[in-house]
């Protein structure tokens with residue numbers, strides 16, 4: 001009786017082992033790099049949608065708000081609540097850093113949407129892909145930055 005019982009258990013375990021091996025053989029290979037790539041889609045170009053008008057005062061509100069851009073956590077700028085120093089100061093942006101000719105509104109749209117296209121090692125978080133803020137918000141932020149002279 002004892003022998004029969006233990007034989008049954010051995011057979012049960014063998015059955016489980018064979019089923020598990022079959023399931024593993026049929027499943028795709030686990031590739032950690034693919035999992036990472038799926039979680040972190042590479043940066044893409046974002047074109048500024050035409051016809052959106054920017055509002056600088058709304059831009060300042062987004063700049064300051066923790067739940068949206070949270071830009072002030074890393075950047076200083078006129079009117080900013082707090083003054084983070086992880087990123088460069090954006091104070092007097094258009095006559096300072098932003099005076100460089102390539103820094104068009106489209107350049108800013110890309111920088112704010114997904115800064116990784118300008119610097120793959122940036123610590124500035126992608127905004128548009130995570131839907132933290134939308135295109136209209138970015139256009140408002142650009143209007144605000146353009147007002148800093």
Ligand code: HEC
Nearest residue numbers: 069070071074086087088097098112119122123124125141
């Ligand atoms: C976690 C910190 C962090 C946050 C949050 C952040 N930035 Fe940045 N930002 C940076 C860093 C660092 C740079 C410098 C460039 C680089 O390292 O990629 C930068 C660069 C920039 C530049 C380019 C300046 C220039 O002309 O060279 C702009 C414009 C800018 N940020 C705007 C924003 C706005 C607007 C927000 C909010 C939507 C924001 N940043 C949120 C860290 C941050």
